[in-house]
Amino acid sequence: MRAFDYHRPATLKEALSLLRKNQDARPLAGGQSLIPALKLRLAGPPALVDLGAIEELRGIRIDSGTLAIGALTRHSEVASSRDVAMSIPALARLADGIGDRQVRNLGTLGGALANNDPAADYPAAVLGLGATITTNKRAIAADKFFTGLYETALRPGEIITSVAFPLPKRAAYVKFRNPASRFAIVGVFVSEGAGTVRVAVTGAANCAFRARAMEKKLASGFTPEAIARIKVPPDGLNSDLHASAEYRAHLITVIAQRAVAAALAGK
Amino acid sequence: MNAPLIGQSIKRKEDYRFLTGGGQFTDDVTLAGQAHACFLRSPHAHARIRGIDTTRARAAAGVVAVFTGDDLARAKVGGLPCGWLITGTDGQPMKEPPHPPLAQGKVRYVGDHVAVVIAETLNQARDAAELIEVDYESLPAVVQAADARKPGAPAVHDAAPDNTCYVWALGDKAAVDRAFASAGHVTTLEFINNRLIPNAIEPRAAVASYSRADDAYTLYVTTQNPHVERLLMTAFVLGLPEHKVRVIAPDVGGGFGSKIYLYAEETVLTWASRQINRPIKWTAERSESFLSDAHGRDHVTRAELALDKSGKFLAMRVTTTANMGAYLSTFASCIPTILYATLLAGQYTTPAIYCEVTAVFTNTTPVDAYRGAGRPEATYVVERLVETAARELKMDRADIRRRNFIKEFPYQTPVALLYDTGDYDATLTEAIKLADVAGFEARRKEAEKRGKLRGLGYSTYIEACGIAPSNVAGALGARAGLYEAGEIRVHPTGSVTVFTGSHAHGQGHETTFAQVVADRLGMSIENVDIVHGDTGRILFGMGTYGSRSIAVGGTAIMKAADKIIAKGRKIAAHLLEAAETDIEYERGIFKVAGTDRKKTFAEVAFAAYVPHNYPLDKLEPGLNESAFYDPTNFTFPAGSHICELEIDPDTGQTRIVNFTAVDDFGKVINPMIVEGQVHGGLAQGIGQALLEGCAYDKDGQLLTGTYMDYAMPRADDLPFFKVATRETPCTHNPLGVKGCGEAGAIGAPAAVINAIVDALGPLGVRDVEMPATPERVWRLIQSANKK
Amino acid sequence: MGIAVSMTVNGKAAGADIDPRTLLVHFLRDQLRLTGTHVGCDTGQCGACTVHVNGRAVKACNILTVQAQGAEVVTIEGISRDGELHPMQSAFRDHHGLQCGFCTPGMVMNAIELVQNHPDPSEDTVRAGLEGNFCRCTGYHNIVKAVLAGAAAMKR
Structure with a gap:
C-alpha cells in the first residue's frame, strides 16, 4: 500500500468539503474492493475520506411503495433486514450472496454501486428493479447510472446517499458464479411490477445491462418458457479465462429462465 | 493409560496451541532490530537485463541495503542446486543451467528475482523497490511444454539450446512394440496433466540473522526439511560451515511439496544478514507465492x-x-x-x-x-x-x-x-x-x-x-541419502523427549509419533513429547515429503526405542541382580522372568542418571539413544x-x-x-x-x-x-x-x-x-x- | 503522518500512533503481538485473518486499523477463558477440524459468528458460511463436522 492521508468525517457535509478540498481523494465506504486494490498497489490515492462514521448514510425504511436503503448500509444488514425480507425478498437473498460472510459484514450498497464492478450483484438489482439512486446533488435513474467498466454517472465530489427500490410484485436473482472469485459470471435479476417487467444482467459485459428482448417476451407471459428460445448474441460480452463470450451468452438465457422460475416460486 | 496406543484415534497434542492462537509460525517470529526485505521480481517472462539502477532506491527513506545478482556474483554466492541427476537415453547427464538466487544477465520467468531491498519497515522496502530502474530488453518467451522443442522456439538457457533438460526412458521398448503389433485392441489417449499451484495457506517466509559474536547464522524458514535446507544452502550455495548455521522450521502452515525446496529468498536473506549484520524478515505476499512457489504437474x-x-x-x-x-x-x-x-x-x-x-x-x-x-x-x-x-x-x-x-x-x-x-x-x-x-x-x-x-x-x-532405500535412490541419481534419524532422550524421572528428523506441517506427528513411542515403551502419551524442525536440536533428518514420515522416520524412532529398552534391560538386570537374558520388558515394567521381581521404567531411568548402584564398569550412565533407519x-x-x-x-x-x-x-x-x-x-x-x-x-x-x-x-x-x-x-x-x-x-x-x-x-x-x-x-x- | 487510534481488543484497551495504511491485522500482529490472526492472501479471500469487530466477523487484512477506531475487537486469543476452550474450539479439536493450524483461527472466528447468526445450521448453511475461509489440509470434511458440533455445543 502506498502512503495516503486519512480523514474520517462525522457528517456528510464535512465529507463533501474534504472531497472538494482534495480533488484526488477517494471516498472509502466498506473498503472490500478498494482496500485490496490499495494493497496490490493497483490504486494509490493521496487521501482517503472514510465515510464509515457518517450515521445519516445508514438505515433501511419502507415508505410510499418504495424500499429506501442508506448508501452505507452493509450487505449483511440488507440480508438480515425484516423490512427487506417483507418487501423485496429477492434483494435480501441477493445481498446474502455477495462475496462471503466477512465481506458482507463490511461491504456497503453505496460502495458497490459507486465501484460498479462488472461482475457485482447490486447493479443487477438496481437495474432490474428500476431503482433510483440519490446523491448529495440529485436523483439518478438506474437506467442512467451504470455507464461503463467501473464507470458511473457520478461526478467528482458526488456521493451516493441512498437508493430507493420500487416494490415489485415478484422478483428473483440467480447467479452463476466464477469458481475462483465467486463473482458472477452471469447474474440475472428479473422483476415483475405494476405493468413492467425488467431483466437485468450482470457479469456478462462491461457493466450491468437490461435484456430488453427478454423483457418484451416476459411482459406478455411471465414464464421461463417465454424466453427459452431467445438467443443472446455474444458480441460485446466479456471473454476471459473462466468463460467465453459465447458461453456467457448461452448462460444469460439459462440463468434468466431460472430467475423467472424462482420469481414465480417466490424463491 | 498403558493400553495399546497403536490404532487409537487419540486427539492431537498440538491442537491446543493452534486453537488458541499460540502457534509459532515463521512470520510470528520477530527478532530485535530486524529489518524487512522486499524482492523486486521480473515483470517479463524472458528478458535481458541491460542494467539495474538502484541509486534512487538506496537513497529512499529507511533503506538499509539493496542487492542485485551482481553483488551475489561478486561475493561468489553459488547457484541453487538440483538434488537428483537424471541420465538421458543418450548416456549424457541432464542439462543443469545455473540458477542464481538473484538473476544475472537475464530473467527467465515472471516473478524471477531481480533485486532485494532491505529497509527498516516493510512499507519502506516496498516503496523503495518501486524506485529501482531495470533496463530490460524483452525477449520472446516459450511457455507451453508442447512448444518448447519446436524449431525456432526461444532458448531459455544457452546451455540447452533446444530447451531439453533430458530425454529419459524406462522399460523394454522392443517387447512393448512387439506386444502392440499383435494386440487385439489398442486404447489411445492424449491429454495434459494440468499445472497446479500448491497454495499452502501459510505463505513462505524467512527470518535470517547473523551473530558476529559467534560467527553463526540462524534461519527461521517455512521448510519441510530443515537439515536438507541447511545442507544445500551451506555446502552448495553460500560455502558456509554447516555447524555455523542453524535452520529452524517452527510451525509450518502446510507444505504439500512446495516447502521442500531451497528457494532464492531464504538464501539471499541468510547471506544478506551478515552483510548488514542485522536480522531480516521476508514473508511472501500471496501474489508472490503464485509466482514463486514451485508449481506442480504440467x-x-x-x-x-x-x-x-x-x-x-x-x-x-x-x-x-x-x-x-x-x-x-x-x-x-x-x-x-x-x-x-x-x-x-x-x-x-x-x-x-x-x-x-x-x-x-x-x-x-x-x-x-x-x-x-x-x-x-x-x-x-x-x-x-x-x-x-x-x-x-x-x-x-x-x-x-x-x-x-x-x-x-x-x-x-x-x-x-x-x-x-x-x-x-x-x-x-x-x-x-x-x-x-x-x-x-x-x-x-x-x-x-x-x-x-x-x-x-x-x-x-x-x-x-x-x-x-538410499542405495536404490543413489543408483537412480539421487545426490543424497533418504534415510531418517531419530533420538529418544529419557529424562531421569522417566518421561521422554523424542527428536525426529521428520517434520510436521499438519500431519500430526506430535501425536502419532508419541503414540508409537508411548506404545513401545509402555508409558502414558502425556509423558512423551516430540521435537522436530530444528537443526540445532535434532541430530539429522531428511524431512517430510512423499508420505515417508511414519514409515521411515517412525521406524528410526522405533529403533531408538528398542535401544533404550535394550540398555534398560541391562540396567534392570544389575538392579535386580539377575541375568540380562532373564529380564523381560512389558508395558513399562522390567521384570525377572517367572518372578514378581521388577523395576519400573522410571526407576531404571533414575538409576541411569543417578548411578549410585550401577554397573559403571560395563555401562555408561544416562539413557539416551539415537538411530538412523534406511528402508530396504x-x-x-x-x-x-x-x-x-x-x-x-x-x-x-x-x-x-x-x-x-x-x-x-x-x-x-x-x-x-x-x-x-x-x-x-x-x-x-x-x-x-x-x-x-x-x-x-x-x-x-x-x-x-x-x-x-x-x-x-x-x-x-x-x-x-x-x-x-x-x-x-x-x-x-x-x-x-x-x-x-x-x-x-x-x-x-x-x-x-x-x-x-x-x-x-x-x-x-x-x-x-x-x-x-x-x-x-x-x-x-x-x-x-x-x- | 501518524494517527492515534484506540480500541478495545479482547476486553483490554489498546491504542497506538500509526501510519494510516496499517491494516488491522498488522496492528494486531505487529503492535499488540497477537500473532494468532494470520495473513494468507492479499486479495481478501482466504479468511485466515478473520476477527470480530463489534461482534461481526470481518477480514482483518481488508480493513484499515483506523476504520476500527473505537471498536470492540476480539481475536482468537480472546475467546477462551482461563485456559478453558470455547465450545467451538473444543469442537474443532474433538472432530480433528485442523491440521497445520494456519487457517484455524480465522475458521474458528468465522464459525462462532456464523453460529451466532444461525444457531441451528444445516450442513449446507455451514458450507456456504465458510465460503470466505480457505483450508488446504482438511478437505473441509472435519471442519464442517466441527462447526455443526460446535453449534450444538454453543446452544448448551
Whole structure:
C-alpha cells in the first residue's frame, strides 16, 4: 500500500468539503474492493475520506411503495433486514450472496454501486428493479447510472446517499458464479411490477445491462418458457479465462429462465 | 493409560496451541532490530537485463541495503542446486543451467528475482523497490511444454539450446512394440496433466540473522526439511560451515511439496544478514507465492494400452513431455521420471511397459513435487486408459480391473518396483459396497428425471512411498541419502523427549509419533513429547515429503526405542541382580522372568542418571539413544476411489455427489489423523480435476495470479467423503506402515474424470480436459449434440 | 503522518500512533503481538485473518486499523477463558477440524459468528458460511463436522 492521508468525517457535509478540498481523494465506504486494490498497489490515492462514521448514510425504511436503503448500509444488514425480507425478498437473498460472510459484514450498497464492478450483484438489482439512486446533488435513474467498466454517472465530489427500490410484485436473482472469485459470471435479476417487467444482467459485459428482448417476451407471459428460445448474441460480452463470450451468452438465457422460475416460486 | 496406543484415534497434542492462537509460525517470529526485505521480481517472462539502477532506491527513506545478482556474483554466492541427476537415453547427464538466487544477465520467468531491498519497515522496502530502474530488453518467451522443442522456439538457457533438460526412458521398448503389433485392441489417449499451484495457506517466509559474536547464522524458514535446507544452502550455495548455521522450521502452515525446496529468498536473506549484520524478515505476499512457489504437474502425454480381446492388458506405451519451468528446482528432475514411470504398472500385471519422458525448460515458474509428485500423473495415465479400454471393449469397469489385478506378492513390475504386499480385490470390493454401486443405476435414472446427467468413475491407484532405500535412490541419481534419524532422550524421572528428523506441517506427528513411542515403551502419551524442525536440536533428518514420515522416520524412532529398552534391560538386570537374558520388558515394567521381581521404567531411568548402584564398569550412565533407519524397499499404499457426480447439462456445472475412498495404508497408527489426511488429499485431487489450473498467456504472464482467478476448493465445492481403510501390513518395516499423505491427491483426479466421461459417455464423449470447468463440459455437450 | 487510534481488543484497551495504511491485522500482529490472526492472501479471500469487530466477523487484512477506531475487537486469543476452550474450539479439536493450524483461527472466528447468526445450521448453511475461509489440509470434511458440533455445543 502506498502512503495516503486519512480523514474520517462525522457528517456528510464535512465529507463533501474534504472531497472538494482534495480533488484526488477517494471516498472509502466498506473498503472490500478498494482496500485490496490499495494493497496490490493497483490504486494509490493521496487521501482517503472514510465515510464509515457518517450515521445519516445508514438505515433501511419502507415508505410510499418504495424500499429506501442508506448508501452505507452493509450487505449483511440488507440480508438480515425484516423490512427487506417483507418487501423485496429477492434483494435480501441477493445481498446474502455477495462475496462471503466477512465481506458482507463490511461491504456497503453505496460502495458497490459507486465501484460498479462488472461482475457485482447490486447493479443487477438496481437495474432490474428500476431503482433510483440519490446523491448529495440529485436523483439518478438506474437506467442512467451504470455507464461503463467501473464507470458511473457520478461526478467528482458526488456521493451516493441512498437508493430507493420500487416494490415489485415478484422478483428473483440467480447467479452463476466464477469458481475462483465467486463473482458472477452471469447474474440475472428479473422483476415483475405494476405493468413492467425488467431483466437485468450482470457479469456478462462491461457493466450491468437490461435484456430488453427478454423483457418484451416476459411482459406478455411471465414464464421461463417465454424466453427459452431467445438467443443472446455474444458480441460485446466479456471473454476471459473462466468463460467465453459465447458461453456467457448461452448462460444469460439459462440463468434468466431460472430467475423467472424462482420469481414465480417466490424463491 | 498403558493400553495399546497403536490404532487409537487419540486427539492431537498440538491442537491446543493452534486453537488458541499460540502457534509459532515463521512470520510470528520477530527478532530485535530486524529489518524487512522486499524482492523486486521480473515483470517479463524472458528478458535481458541491460542494467539495474538502484541509486534512487538506496537513497529512499529507511533503506538499509539493496542487492542485485551482481553483488551475489561478486561475493561468489553459488547457484541453487538440483538434488537428483537424471541420465538421458543418450548416456549424457541432464542439462543443469545455473540458477542464481538473484538473476544475472537475464530473467527467465515472471516473478524471477531481480533485486532485494532491505529497509527498516516493510512499507519502506516496498516503496523503495518501486524506485529501482531495470533496463530490460524483452525477449520472446516459450511457455507451453508442447512448444518448447519446436524449431525456432526461444532458448531459455544457452546451455540447452533446444530447451531439453533430458530425454529419459524406462522399460523394454522392443517387447512393448512387439506386444502392440499383435494386440487385439489398442486404447489411445492424449491429454495434459494440468499445472497446479500448491497454495499452502501459510505463505513462505524467512527470518535470517547473523551473530558476529559467534560467527553463526540462524534461519527461521517455512521448510519441510530443515537439515536438507541447511545442507544445500551451506555446502552448495553460500560455502558456509554447516555447524555455523542453524535452520529452524517452527510451525509450518502446510507444505504439500512446495516447502521442500531451497528457494532464492531464504538464501539471499541468510547471506544478506551478515552483510548488514542485522536480522531480516521476508514473508511472501500471496501474489508472490503464485509466482514463486514451485508449481506442480504440467505434463503433456500420449498413452496407449494394448489388450487382448478378453481385456487382458498386454503392454503400455507412454510418451510424456514434462515442463520443468525456467530452472531446475531442488527435486524437479526426479518427479516425472523416478516417481512417475515406475508407477505405470499400477495395480496390474501388465507385462511390458515403456515410458519415455522429455523434460523441457520454459519461461515459467519452476515445477517440482506437489502432493503425490509424479504418482498422480502416473495414476491418471493408467486409470484413464483402463476405464477407456473397458468402455471400448464394452466390459464392466470393475471386472476389467479385477481381471488384471496383481494377486501374488511379492510382485516384480516391469518398471523396476518390487511390490511387497497388497490386496487390491479387497479394497475394490469394499469401495463398491460403500459407494453402493449396485444402487447407482437407479440414482442415475432419478437424476435424469431432474434433468441431470449422473456418472460414476473408478480409480484404483498405487503409490510408492516410504522414500527411499538410499542405495536404490543413489543408483537412480539421487545426490543424497533418504534415510531418517531419530533420538529418544529419557529424562531421569522417566518421561521422554523424542527428536525426529521428520517434520510436521499438519500431519500430526506430535501425536502419532508419541503414540508409537508411548506404545513401545509402555508409558502414558502425556509423558512423551516430540521435537522436530530444528537443526540445532535434532541430530539429522531428511524431512517430510512423499508420505515417508511414519514409515521411515517412525521406524528410526522405533529403533531408538528398542535401544533404550535394550540398555534398560541391562540396567534392570544389575538392579535386580539377575541375568540380562532373564529380564523381560512389558508395558513399562522390567521384570525377572517367572518372578514378581521388577523395576519400573522410571526407576531404571533414575538409576541411569543417578548411578549410585550401577554397573559403571560395563555401562555408561544416562539413557539416551539415537538411530538412523534406511528402508530396504519402498512401501506401496494402494486403494480404490469411486466418484459419483452430477452434471447440469444446461450450464456444464459438475457437482460431486459422493466420493468413496477405501485405502490400504498398512497398519494405521491413528485412524482419525489418517482419515484427515485422506480428506485433504481428496480435496486437492478433486480440485485438480474440477477447479484448479494454472494458466499463462502466450507471453508468459501468469493469468491465475490471485485467488480471484485460481480456483481453490471451498467447503461448498465438496461433499462429506466416505472413507475406510483395510490393512495389509507392510512387510519390511517393524510398524507395518505404508504412508497415507498423498493417496487422496493421487487417486481422485482419475476417478472424477472417469465419472464425468461416464455421465457424458452416452453422448459420445470419451475425454475431458482437466480442470473440467463448466464451460469445457458444456462445450463437450454442445458438440456432442451437434453430431 | 501518524494517527492515534484506540480500541478495545479482547476486553483490554489498546491504542497506538500509526501510519494510516496499517491494516488491522498488522496492528494486531505487529503492535499488540497477537500473532494468532494470520495473513494468507492479499486479495481478501482466504479468511485466515478473520476477527470480530463489534461482534461481526470481518477480514482483518481488508480493513484499515483506523476504520476500527473505537471498536470492540476480539481475536482468537480472546475467546477462551482461563485456559478453558470455547465450545467451538473444543469442537474443532474433538472432530480433528485442523491440521497445520494456519487457517484455524480465522475458521474458528468465522464459525462462532456464523453460529451466532444461525444457531441451528444445516450442513449446507455451514458450507456456504465458510465460503470466505480457505483450508488446504482438511478437505473441509472435519471442519464442517466441527462447526455443526460446535453449534450444538454453543446452544448448551
